[in-house]
Amino acid sequence: MKFKVTPYHSNLIKDKQRLSAFYEGISEYAEELNNLKNEEGLINKVVYDLGCGSGVLTYFASLYFQGVVGFEKESKIASYATENLKDYDNAIIIKENVLNLEGLQKADLIICEMLDTALIDEEEVLALNHFLPFKEDDGIVIPKEVVNFVEPVNMQRNNICWEDEDYKPNYEIIGPSLKYSEINLNEKIDENFSSNLELKIDKDSIFNGIKITTVTLITDKIVLGPTPMFNPPLFIPVDEIKVSKGDILNLTLSYKMGGGIESIRTVIN
Numbered sequence: 001m002k003f004k005v006t007p008y009h010s011n012l013i014k015d016k017q018r019l020s021a022f023y024e025g026i027s028e029y030a031e032e033l034n035n036l037k038n039e040e041g042l043i044n045k046v047v048y049d050l051g052c053g054s055g056v057l058t059y060f061a062s063l064y065f066q067g068v069v070g071f072e073k074e075s076k077i078a079s080y081a082t083e084n085l086k087d088y089d090n091a092i093i094i095k096e097n098v099l100n101l102e103g104l105q106k107a108d109l110i111i112c113e114m115l116d117t118a119l120i121d122e123e124e125v126l127a128l129n130h131f132l133p134f135k136e137d138d139g140i141v142i143p144k145e146v147v148n149f150v151e152p153v154n155m156q157r158n159n160i161c162w163e164d165e166d167y168k169p170n171y172e173i174i175g176p177s178l179k180y181s182e183i184n185l186n187e188k189i190d191e192n193f194s195s196n197l198e199l200k201i202d203k204d205s206i207f208n209g210i211k212i213t214t215v216t217l218i219t220d221k222i223v224l225g226p227t228p229m230f231n232p233p234l235f236i237p238v239d240e241i242k243v244s245k246g247d248i249l250n251l252t253l254s255y256k257m258g259g260g261i262e263s264i265r266t267v268i269n
C-alpha cells in the first residue's frame with residue numbers, strides 16, 4: 001500500500017523497526033480477541049489512534065477491528081490520512097485537536113505513539129491524559145509503558161542534543177546505566193518529573209553531561225529501544241566536575257513531560 005505523506009511522516013514510515021513493533025503490538029491484541037470476529041472477519045471493538053499522522057497505525061488497526069478512528073489536528077496531514085484510508089469503511093479520520101473533544105464512546109484500544117525521549121518533548125502526553133477517561137476499564141493503551149535510563153558522560157558539547165542518523169555527538173560513558181523512571185501509559189501521567197539520582201562513576205574523568213535512553217514496552221512482550229525516528233538518545237550538559245573511579249554523584253533531574261527541552265533542570269548536590 002502506498003501512503004501519501006509529508007516529508008516528516010515519510011521518515012516515520014521508513015523507520016521499519018518502529019512500524020513493525022507497532023504492527024506486532026496491534027496484531028497481538030487482535031489475536032487475543034480473535035473469538036469476537038464478525039462475519040466480515042473484523043473484531044467488534046472500538047480503536048482510537050491519537051495524533052494519527054499519515055494514518056499508518058490507524059491502517060494497521062483497520063485490518064483487525066470494526067470501528068477505528070484516527071484523530072489528527074493538522075489539516076494537511078489529516079487530509080492525507082483520509083485519502084490513505086479511503087478504501088477502509090471501518091476506519092475514519094477526524095481532523096481535530098483531541099484536547100477539544102468530550103463525551104466520546106469508550107474505546108477498547110487507544111493507540112498513542114509516544115516518540116520523544118523520556119516524553120520530554122512529546123506533545124501527545126496531554127492528548128493521552130485527556131483521552132484516558134474514554135478507555136474501557138478492560139481496554140488497553142499501546143504503547144503500554146515507557147522506561148528511562150540515565151548514564152553519566154563526558155561529552156564534547158555544551159548544549160542539549162539528540163543522537164540520530166545525521167548527528168552523532170562525541171562522548172564517553174563514564175558510569176553504569178541507571179533505570180530512573182517507569183511511566184505506565186494506562187494511568188494518568190504526572191507531567192512534572194523530579195528525582196534525586198545517584199550516579200556511579202567508574203572512570204577518572206570530567207563529568208559534564210548525562211545521556212538519557214528510553215525503552216518502550218509496546219506490550220508486555222514487545223520492547224522497542226531507540227530507532228532512527230523513535231526516542232533518539234538525549235544528551236544533557238551539566239555543571240562540569242572532575243571525578244574519580246568509585247565516586248557517587250547526587251544529581252537532581254527535573255523536567256516537564258510535554259514541556260520541551262526548555263523545562264529540563266539539573267543540579268549536582
Ligand SMILES: C[S@@+](CC[C@H](N)C(=O)[O-])C[C@H]1O[C@@H](n2cnc3c(N)ncnc32)[C@H](O)[C@@H]1O
Pocket residue numbers: 009012050051052053054055056057071072073074077096097098099113115123124127
Ligand atoms: C509523531 S506524529 C505521527 C505519528 C503517527 N503515529 C504516524 O505513524 O505517522 C504525531 C502526530 O500527532 C499529532 N498531534 C499531536 N497532538 C495532537 C492533538 N492534541 N490532537 C490531534 N493530533 C495531535 C501531530 O500533529 C502529529 O501529526
